[in-house]
Structures are given as C-alpha cells and as structure tokens.
Amino acid sequence: MRDLFKIAIRNLRRYKRRTLLTASLIAIGVIFVLVFVSVSGSFKSMIVSQITGSMLGDMEIHRKGYVASIENLPLTLMLNAQQLAKTEGVIKAIPEIEAYSPRIKFGGLFSNFTETTNIRLIGVFPEMEMKTLPLLGSRIIQGEKAINKGEIIVPELLARGMKVNVGDMVVVIATNRDGSVNGKQLKVGGILESATGPGGRDGYLHIEDTVEILRMEEREISEIAIKLYDFGKLNKVANRLDADLSKYVNKQDKPIFEVHTWETLSPFYNIARMIDMMTLFIKIMLIAIVLISIMNVMIMAVYERIREIGTIAAIGTLPGKILSMFVIEGFSLGVLGAVAGNIIGAVIVYLLDLAKITFDFGRQTGLVLSPTLQVSDIIVVSVIVIIVAVLGSLQPALKASKMEPIVALRHV
Amino acid sequence: MGLVVAENIIKEYHAGEVTVMALKGASFNIEPGSFVSFVGPSGSGKTTLLNLIGCLDKPSAGRLLVAGMDVTSFGKKDSAVFRGKNIGFIFQDFNLIPVLTVFENVEYPLLMVQNALPADRKKRVMNLLEAVGMTEQKDKYPDQISGGQKQRVAVARALVTNPKLVLADEPTANLDHKTAYMVIELMKRMRNDFQTTFIFSTHDQKIVGEAEILYMLEDGELVSKQTKGGENHA
Numbered sequence: 267m268r269d270l271f272k273i274a275i276r277n278l279r280r281y282k283r284r285t286l287l288t289a290s291l292i293a294i295g296v297i298f299v300l301v302f303v304s305v306s307g308s309f310k311s312m313i314v315s316q317i318t319g320s321m322l323g324d325m326e327i328h329r330k331g332y333v334a335s336i337e338n339l340p341l342t343l344m345l346n347a348q349q350l351a352k353t354e355g356v357i358k359a360i361p362e363i364e365a366y367s368p369r370i371k372f373g374g375l376f377s378n379f380t381e382t383t384n385i386r387l388i389g390v391f392p393e394m395e396m397k398t399l400p401l402l403g404s405r406i407i408q409g410e411k412a413i414n415k416g417e418i419i420v421p422e423l424l425a426r427g428m429k430v431n432v433g434d435m436v437v438v439i440a441t442n443r444d445g446s447v448n449g450k451q452l453k454v455g456g457i458l459e460s461a462t463g464p465g466g467r468d469g470y471l472h473i474e475d476t477v478e479i480l481r482m483e484e485r486e487i488s489e490i491a492i493k494l495y496d497f498g499k500l501n502k503v504a505n506r507l508d509a510d511l512s513k514y515v516n517k518q519d520k521p522i523f524e525v526h527t528w529e530t531l532s533p534f535y536n537i538a539r540m541i542d543m544m545t546l547f548i549k550i551m552l553i554a555i556v557l558i559s560i561m562n563v564m565i566m567a568v569y570e571r572i573r574e575i576g577t578i579a580a581i582g583t584l585p586g587k588i589l590s591m592f593v594i595e596g597f598s599l600g601v602l603g604a605v606a607g608n609i610i611g612a613v614i615v616y617l618l619d620l621a622k623i624t625f626d627f628g629r630q631t632g633l634v635l636s637p638t639l640q641v642s643d644i645i646v647v648s649v650i651v652i653i654v655a656v657l658g659s660l661q662p663a664l665k666a667s668k669m670e671p672i673v674a675l676r677h678v
Numbered sequence: 679m680g681l682v683v684a685e686n687i688i689k690e691y692h693a694g695e696v697t698v699m700a701l702k703g704a705s706f707n708i709e710p711g712s713f714v715s716f717v718g719p720s721g722s723g724k725t726t727l728l729n730l731i732g733c734l735d736k737p738s739a740g741r742l743l744v745a746g747m748d749v750t751s752f753g754k755k756d757s758a759v760f761r762g763k764n765i766g767f768i769f770q771d772f773n774l775i776p777v778l779t780v781f782e783n784v785e786y787p788l789l790m791v792q793n794a795l796p797a798d799r800k801k802r803v804m805n806l807l808e809a810v811g812m813t814e815q816k817d818k819y820p821d822q823i824s825g826g827q828k829q830r831v832a833v834a835r836a837l838v839t840n841p842k843l844v845l846a847d848e849p850t851a852n853l854d855h856k857t858a859y860m861v862i863e864l865m866k867r868m869r870n871d872f873q874t875t876f877i878f879s880t881h882d883q884k885i886v887g888e889a890e891i892l893y894m895l896e897d898g899e900l901v902s903k904q905t906k907g908g909e910n911h912a
Contacts, residue, residue, distance in 0.1 A: 276777035577773040582762020582791040
C-alpha cells in the first residue's frame with residue numbers, strides 16, 4: 267500500500283501544474299464551505315442564544331391550547347397553583363434542567379399620565395427569570411439590571427414613543443379574567459432593548475405587581491420558561507418533559523400541559539432552517555466541484571498514461587492493483603485539497619474572528635460576528651471531499667484496470 | 679517438450695467487414711534456453727506472434743502451449759498471473775515507468791506482481807543491475823539516462839522475476855547500431871547466465887545474425903527456420 271501511495275504521489279508531482287490547479291479548486295471549495303459554515307453557524311447560534319437567553323428560554327411549558335392563542339395572551343388558559351406544583355415536580359426531577367421561571371403574560375394599557383398606549387407585559391420572579399434568561403440583564407440598557415417590586419422595565423421603543431425615562435412614574439391598567447379593570451402606578455426601573463422575535467418588545471414587572479394588577483385570588487401562571495445545562499439536549503429533554511407531563515390529563519382524558527421548544531415558538535427557526543438548507547446546497551456544490559475536477563484530472567491521467575498502463579498490465583499487474591493505483595491518486599489529490607482548504611479556511615475564520623465584524627438583525631444593532639470552526643465541521647467537510655475524490659477517480663480507474671494490455675501498448 | 683509449442687496458429691483481425699489474417703497457420707517449437715528471433719518485414723506478423731506467445735492476445739484458431747500450459751484457454755486474470763510468473767517483456771520504446779527510479783523500475787514486478795519480501799527484492803534487483811551494468815545509475819530516473827541504458831534497465835526488469843521466457847519486440851529499433859549490438863549481446867549473456875529463453879523480433883538485418891534460431895515470417899506465414907551454423911528448413 268505504501269508503494270502505491272508513493273507511485274500516486276510521484277504521479278501527482280509529475281503533473282505539478284495540473285495537480286496544483288485541481289487541488290486549488292478543491293481547496294477553494296473547502297474554504298468556501300468552512301467560512302460559510304462558520305459565519306452562518308456563528309450568526310445562527312448568536313441569534314438563537316439571544317432568543318433563548320433573553321426572551322423565550324430553551325423551551326416553555328403551557329397549558330394545552332395556550333400557544334394556539336398566544337397572540338391574545340389569554341388569561342383563561344393559565345396554569346393554576348396545583349398544576350404549577352405538578353409541573354415543578356416534573357422539572358426538578360430532570361437533571362438536565364438548569365433553571366426555570368414561571369411567568370404571567372398579559373396585555374394592558376400603559377399611561378404616562380398624558381398619553382396612553384397598549385403594552386404587553388411579563389410578570390416574573392426576578393431571580394428565577396434572570397437565571398433562566400441569563401442574557402436578559404444585558405438587554406436592560408438603562409437603569410438597574412434588575413426587576414424590582416413596584417417597578418416596570420419598559421421596552422425601548424415604547425419608552426421613546428411615550429417619552430418616559432428611568433425614574434418616571436407610569437400607570438399600567440389591565441383587565442383581569444373576569445373582565446374587571448384595575449390599574450397600578452409603577453416607577454420606570456429600566457429601559458429594555460428591543461429584540462427580534464416573540465417577547466422582544468414586551469415589558470417586565472415583578473410577579474407580585476402582576477398578581478395585584480390582575481387581582482388574582484389564587485396565583486396562576488401563563489407559562490414556565492426552562493433553561494438547560496446543555497442546549498444540545500433540547501429535543502431529548504423536551505421529549506422527556508412531554509412524556510412525564512402527559513400523564514396529567516383533564517376530565518376529557520386530554521393532556522393538560524404542552525411543551526414547546528424555542529423552535530416552535532420563534533419564527534427565527536425558519537431562518538435557521540434556511541441557513542441549514544443553504545449550508546447543504548453549498549456542500550452539494552462542493553461535492554460537484556470535487557467530483558468534476560477529480561474526474562476530469564483522472565480521466566486525463568488515464569488517457570495520458572495508456573502505454574504505461576499497458577506496460578504494467580503486460581508485466582502481470584492485476585487489474586485490481588491498477589484500479590487501486592488510480593483510486594489512490596484521486597484520494598491523495600482529495601486529501602491534498604482538503605488539507606490545504608482546511609488550513610487556509612481555518613486561518614480565514616480566525617482572521618474574521620479577530621476582525622470583530624458587526625451586523626444588525628431586526629431591532630438589534632452592533633451584533634459582533636465571532637465565527638468559529640467546529641472540529642466536526644472540518645471532519646465532515648474533509649470526509650465529504652475524500653469520499654467524493656475516491657468516487658470521482660473510480661470510473662477512470664475502472665477504465666484503466668479494464669484496459670487490454672495489447673490495445674494499451676499500441677496506443678500512441 | 680518445447681517451452682513454446684505452436685500448432686497451426688491462426689490470428690484474424692476484423693476491421694469492419696474486412697477480415698485480415700495476421701497469422702496463417704504458424705507452427706513451431708522453441709526449446710528452453712534458446713535465443714530465437716522472428717524476422718520479417720513490417721506487417722509480416724512478428725508482433726502478433728509475440729503477443730500471442732506473451733498471452734497478451736489469443737489466437738483465432740490453433741493450439742499454443744507456453745511452459746506446458748495451454749494459454750488459449752486463459753481468462754484475463756489468469757493471463758496476467760501467468761505473465762507475472764513466467765514471462766518477461768522488453769519493449770521497443772523501453773516502456774520504463776517515468777516516476778520510478780532505475781532501481782524501482784527493476785523492482786516493480788517483484789513488488790507489484792510477485793509481492794516479494796523487501797530483502798529479497800533488494801538482493802535480486804542489485805544482482806540484475808550489476809549484471810546489466812547499471813548499478814551506478816540505480817537512483818536516476820528514466821529521463822536521466824540514455825536509450826541504451828534504458829533498454830538495459832528494461833532487460834533487468836524483464837529478468838528480475840526469473841521468468842522462463844523473455845519476449846522482446848524490436849528491442850533495438852530505437853537504438854543506434856552500436857548500442858543495439860550491445861543490447862543484443864547483453865540479452866545473450868543474460869540467457870547464458872540465467873538460462874532464460876529469449877525470443878525477439880526484428881527487421882534489422884545486422885541484428886538478425888545474432889540469433890541462434892531464426893524464423894522468417896512473410897505475410898503471416900512462417901517461411902523458413904534457420905539454425906545458426908546449421909541447417910535451413912523451408
């Protein structure tokens with residue numbers, strides 16, 4: 267085998283320019299894929315971490331039917347204290363869950379005593395919410411990075427439109443589930459940066475203030491946001507939660523709870539899917555580049571070496587060994603292109619990371635792109651290139667191995 | 679029994695609707711250790727005959743035994759295995775592998791065909807290179823040596839597997855007269871040293887005289903056999 271590699275590498279060196287051109291083409295394809303995968307992956311993971319870390323959590327538990335009506339923030343589809351206790355029991359039994367935060371979501375009116383407008387609010391237990399959404403604090407761009415009792419965190423756009431600042435007094439008015447209206451005066455404790463996606467323009471307040479505004483006699487909640495230790499276990503934990511909660515059924519024998527991962531709650535998931543699709547198409551393009559270039563170069567190699575093939579076949583080299591010679595040549599060319607592409611691609615990704623390129627996404631501005639390459643990306647791309655290189659050289663190699671020595675020796 | 683026994687060998691080629699008879703019933707018997715030449719003008723059937731003996735092609739009719747085996751029944755793989763074990767080839771254009779050094783070219787059949795052990799390979803290659811006077815050039819590539827030297831390397835490569843038979847198709851055609859003589863002398867010496875049967879084709883009248891047994895071919899027919907210093911057979 268070592269000798270077959272020696273012959274293959276010498277044959278590649280024999281046609282230096284052609285080898286260099288083909289390897290460069292493969293390397294460019296690999297670079298393109300790696301840079302795209304790292305940049306798009308960085309963008310995707312950044313936005314996903316923003317969504318899950320500052321708005322939704324990794325997943326949420328609701329009462330069955332709540333998500334279908336989520337735009338209305340229905341107060342009639344809440345989880346009562348007993349259901350909350352059951353859910354908390356299930357959550358605490360799952361070691362992969364790092365934190366959870368029960369929330370009350372409602373719509374109301376926001377008044378600065380001069381003007382009044384609509385507002386969507388989330389009432390939370392501040393400590394639990396901050397643990398579940400570790401990036402929420404970074405979205406509070408003015409004021410204390412906390413949600414204190416008697417205070418409201420106002421979304422940036424609303425604060426600007428209503429000309430309210432930190433420390434101003436405002437009134438929040440809401441209708442409770444029975445239809446009675448109540449209001450509460452609150453101090454603006456902070457201004458919250460707007461974010462793209464569900465909940466990105468909601469205000470925050472303490473859950474006790476929420477209970478007071480909604481005049482809840484018994485504490486009820488709209489949802490429970492959940493954060494995992496390992497985001498990679500999202501589906502596994504969601505499935506387990508779903509299974510564990512499904513044993514709780516209502517009088518109609520239907521499940522009480524429903525579990526939704528961020529993917530089903532955020533429209534960004536469709537963008538993430540599109541990015542994945544584009545990555546797939548770019549990988550297909552890489553496969554086409556490698557396949558065509560390797561096939562082309564190996565067909566040329568076979569054509570140029572017909573007499574050599576005739577000679578080694580006449581000497582007694584078996585067809586299988588002739589096939590191996592050319593396949594190994596294609597394989598070596600693929601490895602050369604993949605190695606060069608990986609090295610250059612890694613350097614470009616590193617330089618892009620150093621460059622700290624910023625971009626805007628929706629209402630979020632100045633997001634810093636920090637592309638990184640995963641070892642798995644390098645392995646996947648390299649394996650694709652090498653397998654395709656071998657496949658691309660197979661047809662010319664088969665042709666070489668099937669050549670009749672007498673015909674090949676006559677070739678001029 | 680001869681090393682090569684041909685009985686009424688016929689070889690036809692079909693080009694469209696035209697059938698060309700390259701060999702029209704050749705019969706001969708070549709004894710082991712012979713130094714034989716097939717002589718004739720271009721198109722007389724020399725190369726066809728060598729290709730058949732070398733199991734590179736199959737006769738259209740007739741019986742051909744090489745080293746006691748009926749080679750007409752061989753498949754492609756059987757032919758390759760048989761050639762690797764029993765036959766060495768010397769080509770008109772030397773046909774050395776350009777990416778291999780002189781040493782590696784000679785080593786090639788041992789390595790890729792016979793899978794010989796490294797120590798054995800080295801010993802046999804060095805012996806052959808010494809025998810053909812190419813030891814000093816062992817690390818050179820084919821494009822760094824002369825035509826005569828290339829053919830000497832080709833002779834060494836043909837002999838390195840200890841074949842029963844070496845076939846050389848116009849081995850001196852691309853060499854000047856002096857070098858051609860030297861190559862033929864080398865082949866003769868190798869025959870004497872290794873007791874290998876040499877069969878070569880040529881149309882060079884000056885080289886013809888070096889053969890011990892001479893078969894004359896004309897239009898696909900064996901017209902005569904001459905034995906050096908001996909009788910002629912029509």
